[in-house]
Amino acid sequence: MKKMILTTALALMTATPAIAKDYAIREVSNIDAKQPYYFDPSNLTIQPGDTVTFVNAQDEMHDVMFVEVPKGVKEMIMSPMHEKKGDKFSYQFTVPGTYKFHCHPHEKLGMKGTLIVGAPSKKGETVLMDHHKMAKIHDVAMKNEAKSSGDAAKGPQGTGVIKSVDAGAHKIIVKHDPIAELGWPVMTMEFVVDPAVDLGSVHEGDKIRFTLKAKGDEDYSITKIQKN
Numbered sequence: 001m002k003k004m005i006l007t008t009a010l011a012l013m014t015a016t017p018a019i020a021k022d023y024a025i026r027e028v029s030n031i032d033a034k035q036p037y038y039f040d041p042s043n044l045t046i047q048p049g050d051t052v053t054f055v056n057a058q059d060e061m062h063d064v065m066f067v068e069v070p071k072g073v074k075e076m077i078m079s080p081m082h083e084k085k086g087d088k089f090s091y092q093f094t095v096p097g098t099y100k101f102h103c104h105p106h107e108k109l110g111m112k113g114t115l116i117v118g119a120p121s122k123k124g125e126t127v128l129m130d131h132h133k134m135a136k137i138h139d140v141a142m143k144n145e146a147k148s149s150g151d152a153a154k155g156p157q158g159t160g161v162i163k164s165v166d167a168g169a170h171k172i173i174v175k176h177d178p179i180a181e182l183g184w185p186v187m188t189m190e191f192v193v194d195p196a197v198d199l200g201s202v203h204e205g206d207k208i209r210f211t212l213k214a215k216g217d218e219d220y221s222i223t224k225i226q227k228n
Contacts, residue, residue, distance in 0.1 A: 010046070020049040020092075025113070027054060027062035027082060027103065037062075037106040044112035046093060051117065053090040056082040062103045062111075064089060065172035068126050070097030070117075075175070081219065085157050091188065097121035105174075129185075155223060156181045156212045165186060167199045172222070182212075182220075192221040202227065 026040040039054075046052065052206040066077040079089030093099070096118035103111040131227045160176030175188040192215065193199060202208065202225060211224035 008164050015096045018047060021046070021162075023050060025051045025052060025054050026066075027032050027060075027064070028055045028057045029060040029062075032103050033139075035110060036105065037109050037111040039101075039111065039113040040066075043115075044113070045116040048094050048096050048118050050117075051090055051092045051093065053088050054082075056085055057085040059083070061105055065104050065129075066099055066101045067129050068098070068100040069129060070099070070121050071093050071125055073096070073127075074121070075183070075188065078187060078189070080190050086143065089190070093117045095181060098126055142150065155214075156220070158212060159207070159208065159209050159228065162202055162204055162208060164204055165199055165202060170195060170197075172201065172202070173201065174208070176210075192219075193225070194221060194223045196224065197225055 023043065023044060023046055023054070028038050028040050030036055031037075040057075043216070056062055060083075062082045064079045069077065077099075082089070093115070096119040097105045097116075097203055099115040099117065101113050101115065120210040156179055158174075158176045158179045160174040163173040163175055166171050170193050171190055172193055173188065176186065178185050191210075191212075194213075209226045209228055210222050212220040214225045215221040
């Protein structure tokens with residue numbers, strides 16, 4: 001009887017899935033330190049299904065771009081630009097392996113890190129994400145848009161799935177399909193939405209088509225949303 005109870009208990013333990021955890025990585029600026037810009041921690045090991053949130057520790061410009069990922073990852077993982085203390089970006093990691101990331105504005109100053117999901121990737125199991133090439137295509141698109149008539153309907157078009165809606169801040173997070181005009185691969189991105197767009201009619205999980213408009217030198221906002 002005891003053996004049967006023990007066997008049953010072990011079977012239940014094996015069948016019970018691990019509880020996903022949340023982790024935080026701070027984006028730090030400290031000009032008096034030997035390393036003035038860094039991620040804290042810069043190296044972290046988590047399990048598949050866990051979520052990591054990158055948080056700006058002060059009013060400073062940072063972002064996070066994943067420049068090397070396991071081959072099973074089918075999108076470019078990158079945050080919007082963080083400019084204020086408390087700005088954050090979260091991502092749930094489901095594909096095991098080694099992820100390398102950096103802050104694009106402070107790439108040459110050594111602001112980088114490594115994330116291990118489950119176990120490190122073996123040689124040949126990761127791919128490089130050429131964000132520099134993507135940035136050049138993006139710059140050309142920005143210049144072409146500046147020469148256009150300014151008609152919002154003529155901005156770059158995209159399709160994707162809404163991951164979350166923040167109607168109060170008039171922002172949405174979208175996992176969008178590749179946008180060739182901008183050199184963007186599949187990405188999950190946060191966008192500011194034009195005040196004229198009614199966010200009350202869209203919800204998490206909706207498949208949408210959207211129009212983009214240049215917002216500053218490196219960003220875009222959404223000016224039109226249609227459900228697919």
